[in-house]
Amino acid sequence: MSAQRAGRWTHLLPAGYSLLLTLLITVPLLRPGYLLLRDAVSTPRSYPTDAALGLGDAAPRAVPQDGLLAALSPLIDGGLIVKVILVAALWAAGYGAAVLVRELLGAPLAAQLVATTLVVWNPYIAERLLQGHWSLLTGYAALPWTVLAALRLRIAGGDRFERFRNWSALAGCLAAAGLTPTGALLAATVAVLVVGWRRSAGVLVLAAVASAPWLVATAVSGVAAEPSDPAGVTAFAARAEPWLATVGSLAGLGGIWNAEAVPVSRTTPIAALATVVLLAIVALGLRTVVAADSNPDRTRVRRLLIALAGVAVLVPAVAATPAGLTVLEWLVVEIPGAGLLRDTQKFVALAAPGYALCAAAACLRFAGSDDKRAARDAADTGSNSSPTPPADRPARWSPAWAALFIGALTLPLLDLGWGVGGQMRAIHYPDSWHEVAERIDGPGDIAVLPGGMFRRFPYSGTAPVLDPAPRMLPRDVLQTGALPVHDLTVTGEGARAQIVEDLLLEGGPAGRLAEFGVGWVLVERDTPGPLGNSTATLAQLRPVHSTGELALYQVPDVRPRPTPEHRSLVIAAHILWAILLIAPLATYGYSTLSRRARR
Structure with missing residues (x-):
């Protein structure tokens, strides 16, 4: 096989494998019908009501998600739109993890598949699907791509168009994550951390623009001035799963507040076993991830992602303690908009990029151990053969270890498959x-x-x-x-x-x-x-x-309420968000046409 064809397979196989895992999870939902499960509601048609734009009496928690469905569902069935977004999000999360570990670690194909498995097949995905948070998973899926876009912006040279293309890619990632307010916070955190302090101001401005639909709606509707109910802090605090403390549940990418929105396997001792296995794999690769290499920017980014993973686990765990609950209750009462932080387990998503790097690195570490053993055996027997060169290690050793790690990650959570044990399915109204x-x-x-x-x-x-x-x-x-x-x-x-x-x-x-x-x-x-x-x-x-x-x-003799004064402003914010969402496609199209013109 030529090097060019091998490289093509290295890129295509992780994408296909991620799609396979995604389909194993979502197959029951792909039948004709609509998603209706806890917080997830898809319908044949939605309408651009004031509430859909974030101008209702409640806080704009589903903005711009509802506005997007209202705009597209007159043309395309709303249930189909939700299914496409969900499948695309899960696929993008897995494939993004593969690309991330390839860029930051030089991970071979087998190690990429391990990273993809960890990011797609985990308790966080299962619990958020059962809670109905399909749109939050777009923010989760955007994280590895946000890291890559911010990294390229960080190390970009002096070429003006290259810088513009990197900014455009980052804008698209932030907009995709911004389908929900929490997703916007997740992606903005990663982008600011990775891009470096010199460009952080520009990233914050871009993040604010990508979050414009819910920021503007919150500001003009007056909801921002209303404090949230402090009872929600305790109600939505991270939860300790069986045989695991709260910090253990969070470290295992679980611990959602709703004990009913968990797969059956997470209610048994298997949950503790799965967490131990996951953390063991992460620990095995940790040293390799934080080790310095010839590229200081990539080294720093890897270390930042590991630190972020630790913070993403520890902060929600502390927030679930009596002292943490007291602080959060004060925040949601005294600071407008702080109610967005009540469900702290959502932010465990920030650990996924760091975990993916460690899982891929664990494969590399075992490959290295096998190569050293082979070299010692050759020396003991007096063989003149040389040790396996580093470039050949993945092809010789990684697949076996990758298969072992993939099995260890998936088998304890088999009921994530087939719609999380059949709980997620299509219904008919x-x-x-x-x-x-x-x-x-x-x-x-x-x-x-x-x-x-x-x-x-x-x-x-x-x-x-x-x-x-x-x-x-x-x-x-x-x-x-x-x-x-x-x-x-x-x-x-x-x-x-x-x-x-x-x-x-x-x-x-x-x-x-x-x-x-x-x-x-x-x-x-x-x-x-x-x-x-x-x-x-x-x-x-x-x-x-x-x-x-x-x-x-x-009702007879109704007195219709006037149209909200700032409705046009909120619509403009939605349009601005949509422009950012398609910015990478427009940039790619422009660059393609430019290359053809030069030819």
Whole structure:
């Protein structure tokens, strides 16, 4: 095989292997239907409501995610868009890990596959999928690519176009990660750390632009001035898994706050065994990763990623202690926007690049040990053959060790496959949802019964799911933002929604609904939940449509709320984010055309 063909396979095989792992996880979801699992809600069509743009009563936590779906779903089925993004994110995470260890360590093919396995097949992926945080995984997937873009920017020479291309690539990474606010924070942290202090100001500006949709929406909606419920700090703190302390769970890339959103294997002693194996592999490669080489920039970046991995594990662990909880409670009450930090386990994603480097380096270290043993054997027998040269080590030794490490990483978490043990699958909505959406043709927001934000539909499985009404219907749906966690309820920012919900449950007058801008009431009949004395209020409304699953009522004499003053500004922020997202493609196209023109 020629060197050129071998190099091509070295690039293609990690990409194909990452795709294979991704498909093993997502196959049940690829059937026709929609993702509806806890916080994940995909629908055939979304609408550019105020809430979708981040201008609702609640904090803009799903921005620009909801705005993107609202813009694209009139052209492409919304469920398909979510599936494509999720598959692309998992694939990009694995392939990015392979490219990262190749660039920073010179890792051979087999070691790249180990890094890909660790980044794709781990408890963090399993738990976030079960919690429904599909869009957060775009931020996770962007991390290795952000490291690479920032590294190239750090070592870029004087060529102006080369620098522009590197900035463009970094902009695309930050925008992709910025599909959610947490993802934006993850990528910005890595970019600032890697790029160096001289360019950090430019990176911060770029990160702010990539985060413009939710930053602008937060600023103009007034939500930033509202403190978060401090009860959420304890509710969303990292959790110790069986036979592991909190720090052990986090070091094993697990420990999500919701004990129900974990694969079965993480509820058994296998979780402790898997964590020990993972940390052993990381420890085996640590010395190689932090060792100095001929390129000081790459050495420094490797060391920074290892330090970041340690911080990403220790800080959430400390935050789950009584002292840490006290500090976080003060932050969310006193500092606007600090509620974004409540779910500290999300930030364990920052450990993934460092872990990937160590896993690949562990392969190299064992290859080196085998080569030394071969040299000693040759010396003892008086052989004149020379030791295996470093360039040949991977081809001779790495595959066997890689297979061992891949098995050690995947076997304890086999139930990540097939939709995390079949829990993540495609569902089908009743036709009544489409019928109701077509009947809503007048002014006013929508109130929904039963009370609360979570549902258990016959077609959605046993896990609670977010109400799909806000993404399914063409008007703003009032939601309180209250989240039931364990034995307590974390209050949300939706004060108007809470007043309207209380009014319905108490059987209040329809005129009061109209005063609060409510033009419609939707009753979801096929899910349990509090209804209170709402029949008294519904009797005063005009029935519009009724099926076995849904009933729609119209409120007379509604007083529609005015269009938000800054809606156009928020839309402009979304457009700016979209421009950054496609910037690398535009730059690549320009460079391709330029090369052809020169030829």
